Amino acid sequence: MSTVTDPIQAALHQHNADLFASDVVGHPPQTLVEFLARHADAALAVSGADQTAWNGQIVEAGEGILGLAHWDGTLHLDRECILEPLRELYLRAGDPQSDAALIRYREALVTILHEQSHFLGPAGATQEASRVAFKQPGSRALEEGVAEAWSHANLDDYLLDLGIDDLAPGITEVTADPSYQAFVPAVLILTADLDHRAGLPPGTALHLLNRQTAEGQWPLVVDLAYTSSPLPSVVPPDLEPAIRLSLESTLREYFADLDTLEPHPRDYAAARSRTTAHQALAHLTTEIQSIHDVFAPDPTIPDRLRPTPASRHQPSTDPFHHAFAGLAPPGRPVPSSTTPSKPTRPSANAAALPTERGA
Template sequence: MITSREGLLEQHAWAALRISGADQTAWSGEIVEAGEGILGLAHWDGTLHLDRACILEPLRDLYDRGGEPRTDAELIRYREALVTLLHEQSHFLGPVGASQEAARAAFKLPGSRALEEGVAELWAHDHLNDYIHELGIEKVAPGITEVRSEPSYAAFVPAVRLFTADLDRQAGAPAGETLHLLNRQTAEGQWHQAVARIYDSSRLPHLAPPDQSPAIRLQLEQALRSSFRGLELYEPFPRGFATSRSHAAGTRLLTSLHQELTTAECRYTPTPRPTRINLNPPALPAPPGPISQATVPPASRPAQVSTPADSPHSALHHALAGVTPPATRPPAARLPAAPATPPRTIPSATAAGTARETGTGSR
């Protein structure tokens, strides 16, 4: 059991690793007391910078008064310190082989910062009680899981929540899965993972040629990055305004995303060719009695239906498969005169109507 702030700081990164399911952390093990107004910062060199007044002192107080009853305001102060700790640790999480150099390069690309900060903040809030439980903090500060604190990054969090929830729905995945998966990635892999999930949840893998997949994914990624970059505009504004603008922007970007996917799916959906029926006039008078299709010589098989095998018109194709050849028609005297014109090609719907009108399909 952890009994001091020092013990907590020793264990906190491993608890983040455990609850996230990430493969590795880039934290160097060093904590630096932050200056210059910084509350918390996961530095690219692997050091963790934490503010004394808002993070380190509340965490000391948490253990100095271990087990004592606290006010809600005190419990919220602890939660805010812990959620910042978890948020910063989530920046260090990554898959096997991830490097801070690659993450640092990717963080500079449009839309990377908004996604990474939004994911880290939202995930840290959603999993804070798991983190508290993992570190055994409920025993030190009874009631800490009963109070709530509000997320920061109001410009990013609502859009990220909408975005990741939509990806869960499209993938048929449990709520929170996309957020959890993205949180395990560094900036290098986050957009790649998000776009892969979007692409794989669409019909595009079945429609688009494999060599077109990278270009489609790139187009989706660029559009999404641009939308997320736009969220930065709301950062200087009050939380309420930033939250509502982020939510509206998230809704818009999802509308655009779905339109983009629909357009791409249509682009690669095969256009069904019209069904054609070639009607040849009967060469001979009909023999008495019904005969099977197989016994009719090819030259006297006037009705040939051609339809793409897997087209939406296949049902019509099957419906027309039972059309009796004209050779089985009643004697010619009871039929309209055979057309003197060459074989006609008519659209399927007309063909079906013609077949009915001539009585060839109703016997």
């Protein structure tokens, strides 16, 4: 009879075989096995989400993958960068640690929180619906950017919930740089703008988006922008769905372009990400004003002086825009949707298929 002697494999075997002792649930995890059993509940608690799609299983990630939230609910984690640092953290619990060691632990933990964020969702959300939505233009950029930005913003609360600040003194005093620089800067600008438009406390939109799956994220973005604008008071109810879809398509188009930035150096990708976000929001503001002018034009402004947003591409074949095209002022260019290039992963992260969620 063979025995698992590799400590990482032994911990995964004990976890996946449900051999975790339930009588230690009342205190913070003291071993890697206890952490594996408790880490998802902590993510759920910190996020405030209704549910997690994690199936409870954890496996070692394949070559070139740092972390992966698989659509079947399984969590894939890299041995060298994730599992081994966590094993070391618990073996050296309470010992003084170098900043380099603390940063290594912190990077492992933020990756786990990022992957668990992908599993979060509202009550009734399904992985199948999320998977379909994830393939739509702009969805991957938004979901990965939200997961990364939110995980870094809330990591200290996650560590406190798990008692890791006591096991690795000083871990909340060091920092780790976010990955996904093609996505994170744009997401931070977008969510800060939504908070401002809706009069919400800073960080609220990011927190709300992290509780959604890909199915609900873009509709939530549009809802925050639409309901905080003058449009609800002037747009007929039967036209509201088409207008919401038009606004969503406009934003998706810009965020789909972010995929092409992933192969570039971090600083360049971050700068272009910020520029793209500002362009998207300027276009959104102008489009909202143009729609408002259709239904409630200012009689003091001649038609020729009213703003008409410039198209970034040629006239669109996007059905979202055609559904609303008849409401636009005559001659107004209509933004088009583009088919996103097949993205590659950031060099700071390991490779994964564009249709998968991972770091």
